Structure formats: C-alpha cells, structure tokens
Amino acid sequence: MLASLLCLALGALLAWQVQAQQGERTALVMTIDDAIGPAISDYFLRGLELAEERDAALVVVEMDTPGGLSDSMRSMIRAMLSSRVPVAIYVSPAGARAASAGTYLLYASHVAAMAPATHLGSATPVQLGGGGLPGMDDPAQPTDDGETPASDDKAASDDTEQAEDNGASSDSGTPEKRRGETAMERKVLEDAVAYIRSLAERHGRNADWAEQAVREAVNLTAREALEQNVVDVVARDLDDLLTQIDGRTVVMEDGERTLATADLVIERFDPGWRTKLLAVITNPNVAYFLMIIGFYGLIFELSNPGGLVPGTIGIISLLLALFAFQVLPVNYAGLALILVGLGLIVGEALMPSFGILGIGGIVAFVIGSVMLMDADTLNISLPMIGGIALLAAGLMLWVMTRFIGLRRRVPRTGQEELVDSEATALEDFAGQGHVRLMGERWNAHSTRPLTRGQTVRVTAVDGLTLEVEPLDDSS
Structure with missing residues (x-):
C-alpha cells in the first residue's frame, strides 16, 4: 500500500515537472563570432532544428562576423525564411560588425537588431579567386578645398564620357550605379542586388540602402541603421532586446505573427566540439596542410612498404583534406596545379633531371596554392605557402647533392x-x-x-x- 502511494506521488511529481517544462517559454540563444562557412552553417541549422524540437518562442543569434561564403550564407537564409520559430539576428557585443554575408543575414532575419557601437555593410560580392569586383574601388574623394584630387584627370574625363554613353547626365549630380565591367561581374553583382532587395522587401526594410551596400560597399553605424530603417531595434543587451521586441509583428512563412518575448527564459546553445572541429578542418590553411601531409605520407609508404605509420597518417590526412575541399570553395585548376607540382618534385627525387622537374614542380605548386581558394575571406596564408615551397626546394636540393655525391663515389657492387x-x-x-x-x-x-x-x-x-x-x- 505504501509502495503504491509512493509510486503515485512520484508519477504526479514527474507529470507536474513535465507540464511545467512544457509551459515554460524559452528563447534559444546562439553565438556566431567567426567567418560564415560550413561549420557556422551546420551549427546554425542544428540550432534551428533544436529550437523547433523544443518549441522555442524565439531564436536569438548574437553575431559578429566579417562575412564569409555565399553558399553557406544562402543555406542559412533559406533555413531562416522557412523556420517555424522567429529568428532575431543581434549584432553584438559593442564593437561587433555584420559585414558582407552578415548584412544579408541581418536583412533576412525576422528581427534585425544591433548593439550600440556596432556597424554593418560592405556587402559587395567578391569575385572568384579573391579581390573585389573590378571597377568597384572607392570613388575619388574631394580634397579639403572641394576639388577632386588631380592625380588622374583622365580618369575623371573617362567617367564623364562613360556616363554620357550610358545616357546619364554628368550635370545631374546623381552618381552612376556601378554594374561591373565584364558580363560575369555584372551577373554576380545584379544577382546579389536582387537577392538583398528581395530580403529587404519581405521584412519592410530599406531596400535602396541594401542595394547601395552591395554596389558601393557602404557601411552604417547602429544608430544610422535604425534611423534609415535598416534594422528594427538598437538594444543595449539581450534583456533590452527581448523587452523592445515584445508585441512586435514579424513576417513568417505562414503569415504574420506577434512576438511575446517579455518573460522568455534564455537557453544558450553554444558551438560544441563538432562545430569547433569542423571549423578547424575547414580552415583553408589546415586543409591545405592536411593535403600536403597526406600526399607525402602516401609517397613514403609506397616507397617503403610495410612502414604503416606514414601510410596511416597520410590516408587519414588526405581524407580529411578532401572532406574540407568538398565544402570549401576550391578552384580545381589550383588543386590540379598543386598535385602536378608535388608530382614533379617527387619525380625529381626519383629520377634527377638536374633541377628541371623540381623547379617546374615548385612553380606549379606555388601558383596552384595561391589559386586554390575561391573566396576573399578564406585564403591560404602566403607565409605558409612560401614555407612549404622552401621546404620542398630544400628537399630537392638535398636530393640533387646526394645524387651528385653518389656519382663520384667508387662503385661498391x-x-x-x-x-x-x-x-x-x-x-x-x-x-x-x-x-x-x-x-x-x-x-x-x-x-x-x-x-x-x-x-x-x-x-x-x-x-x-x-x-x-x-x-x-x-x-
């Protein structure tokens, strides 16, 4: 009898706890403080899934990013637009930024918020291979006396002629919209403009400034962004944000929804070991180094069968590198040049050509390494490229001197x-x-x-x- 009463009491207590947890409304808070890439995208998507599983009332993403990969950004935006849980992108803490891809994410969010002393902008797309679109440099700034710097009068006249050719009056005072010089540049730029304008119009934000951020790479402070209807809220901290957006109407995939955020319980979902490991592996410098280790590991194993250690390390490193290259924007011409260069360096060691194969291999290796990554924010460190090239050159020089010494030795067979x-x-x-x-x-x-x-x-x-x-x- 006593045991039955105890079981009933425990069952009632558990039911009460479950009911209390189900009735507790939460805000899931995530943190993005790095470049937008495969690791950040994976973390963000898992956070949205978790929020939907727990029926969270709101997802808040505290963001500080210099930008990142277009593919990762677009996958995050697609998930955000189709999410059943409203997402608030909050640029914080003070001193943070939402540059490039971060600006697109801010425009796509259901609630766009910034902390004081933060900024956003510089959303101009970057061409493949790094660097901005040609013709997208900052226009000449007037000097203190109001005149344009006299460093290039011809450029000013060329600009005037270009404006007249396009049917724009040079006296109108309205700057010509930058559209890129080549067909590919115009295609990328116009696609980016249409994309960010569609995000702005979905949430009723300033689409004209969004276009300007893409074409001219302009920036805004938090206060200016609020005044120009680029963001919805400027909040000191997370509590202030939840207080200000309480009762706000946002546009979801299934229609409008009114937020009730006054009494939400904050639950944090920080990046775990999986995100950190993926971020390390997909770092261009790490992926590049893993490829080098994998290649030489296999070469040493094949030249000395049975060693096992070089082959084991090599195959693991090479598989990790291939996984990273699968999710990174790799220029396959650069990758091919690297592999050809490494092959020529190994060929120099196996059949000496007095430096012809080795020098050609080092040149191909360096050029391929510089070309490898197709992103401005994800480039391989030039000192690393130089260091590995010097190491390969030193190895080649050592092999050549050894072969020359062997030719001078008295035969022993x-x-x-x-x-x-x-x-x-x-x-x-x-x-x-x-x-x-x-x-x-x-x-x-x-x-x-x-x-x-x-x-x-x-x-x-x-x-x-x-x-x-x-x-x-x-x-």
Whole structure:
C-alpha cells in the first residue's frame, strides 16, 4: 500500500515537472563570432532544428562576423525564411560588425537588431579567386578645398564620357550605379542586388540602402541603421532586446505573427566540439596542410612498404583534406596545379633531371596554392605557402647533392667493386696463379713474380681472372 502511494506521488511529481517544462517559454540563444562557412552553417541549422524540437518562442543569434561564403550564407537564409520559430539576428557585443554575408543575414532575419557601437555593410560580392569586383574601388574623394584630387584627370574625363554613353547626365549630380565591367561581374553583382532587395522587401526594410551596400560597399553605424530603417531595434543587451521586441509583428512563412518575448527564459546553445572541429578542418590553411601531409605520407609508404605509420597518417590526412575541399570553395585548376607540382618534385627525387622537374614542380605548386581558394575571406596564408615551397626546394636540393655525391663515389657492387681491392697470394707464381680475395679463391695473373702470402692489388678483372700487381708497386 505504501509502495503504491509512493509510486503515485512520484508519477504526479514527474507529470507536474513535465507540464511545467512544457509551459515554460524559452528563447534559444546562439553565438556566431567567426567567418560564415560550413561549420557556422551546420551549427546554425542544428540550432534551428533544436529550437523547433523544443518549441522555442524565439531564436536569438548574437553575431559578429566579417562575412564569409555565399553558399553557406544562402543555406542559412533559406533555413531562416522557412523556420517555424522567429529568428532575431543581434549584432553584438559593442564593437561587433555584420559585414558582407552578415548584412544579408541581418536583412533576412525576422528581427534585425544591433548593439550600440556596432556597424554593418560592405556587402559587395567578391569575385572568384579573391579581390573585389573590378571597377568597384572607392570613388575619388574631394580634397579639403572641394576639388577632386588631380592625380588622374583622365580618369575623371573617362567617367564623364562613360556616363554620357550610358545616357546619364554628368550635370545631374546623381552618381552612376556601378554594374561591373565584364558580363560575369555584372551577373554576380545584379544577382546579389536582387537577392538583398528581395530580403529587404519581405521584412519592410530599406531596400535602396541594401542595394547601395552591395554596389558601393557602404557601411552604417547602429544608430544610422535604425534611423534609415535598416534594422528594427538598437538594444543595449539581450534583456533590452527581448523587452523592445515584445508585441512586435514579424513576417513568417505562414503569415504574420506577434512576438511575446517579455518573460522568455534564455537557453544558450553554444558551438560544441563538432562545430569547433569542423571549423578547424575547414580552415583553408589546415586543409591545405592536411593535403600536403597526406600526399607525402602516401609517397613514403609506397616507397617503403610495410612502414604503416606514414601510410596511416597520410590516408587519414588526405581524407580529411578532401572532406574540407568538398565544402570549401576550391578552384580545381589550383588543386590540379598543386598535385602536378608535388608530382614533379617527387619525380625529381626519383629520377634527377638536374633541377628541371623540381623547379617546374615548385612553380606549379606555388601558383596552384595561391589559386586554390575561391573566396576573399578564406585564403591560404602566403607565409605558409612560401614555407612549404622552401621546404620542398630544400628537399630537392638535398636530393640533387646526394645524387651528385653518389656519382663520384667508387662503385661498391659488381666487377667495379673488385678493382683496387687488396688480395693475398696463395702460392709463389709468376704469370698464372691463385689469390684469395674477400674470402674467395680467384685465378690471378701477374707480370711480376709473387711469393706466398704477399699482398697484391687488383688492377683489372678479365672474366674469372684477376690482373694483380704487388701492393708496393702501386702508386
């Protein structure tokens, strides 16, 4: 009886706790403080899934990013737009920024918020291989006396002629919209403009400034962004943010929704070991180094079968590198040049060409390494490229000097090894006789008389007969 009452009491307590947890409304808070890449995208998507599983009332992303990869950014935006849980992007803490891809994420969020002393902008797309779109440099700034710097009068006249060719008046005072110089640049730029304008129009934000951020790479402070209807809220901290957006109406995929955030319980979902490991592996410098280790590990294993350690390390490193290259924006021409360069360097070691293969391999390796990553924010460190190239050059130089030294050494195998060797006469003879050489009995011929036990030197080998002479006659 007592046991039954105890079980009922425990069951009632558990039911009450479950009901309390289900009735507790939470805000899931995530943190993004790095470049937007595969690791950040994976972390963000898992956070949204967790928020939906727990029926959270709001997802808050505290963000500080210099930008990142377009593919990762777009996957995050697609997930955000289709999320059943409203997402608030909060640029914080003070001093943080939402640059490039961060600006797109801010425009795509259901609530766009910034902390004081933060900024956003510089959303111009970057061409493949790094660097901004040609023709997207900052326009000439006027000097203190109001005149344009006289460093390039021809450029100013060219700009005027270009404006007239496009049907724009140079006297209108309205700057010509930058559209890129080549067809590919215009295609990328116009796609980015249309994309960010569609995000702005979805949430009723300033689409004209969004276009300007893409075309002109302009920036805004938090206060300016609020005044120009780029963001919805400027909040001191997370509590202030939840207070200000309480009762705000946001646009979800299934229609409008009114937020109730006044009494939300904050639950943090910080990046775990998986995100950190993925971030390390997908770091361009790490992926590049893993590829080098993997390549040389396999070469050492194939040249010395049975070592196991180089092969094991090599295959693991190479697989990790290939995984990273799968999710990173890799230029395959650069990757091919790296592999060709490494192959030529190894070829120099296996069949010396007096530097032709080795030098060509180093040149191909360096060019391929510079070309490898197709992103401005994810580039391989030039000192790392230079260091590995110098290491390969040093290895090639060492191999060449070793081969040159081997060519100068006296042969140690075959008949050549017997010449200049010392032997012992086994009997007295002049002409034909026998000597002992390296523990073996050999036929010998000498033009000088020899006595038993006398030490002689081999001067030549004729089949199975040694030409010998007394050792004291050798010079």
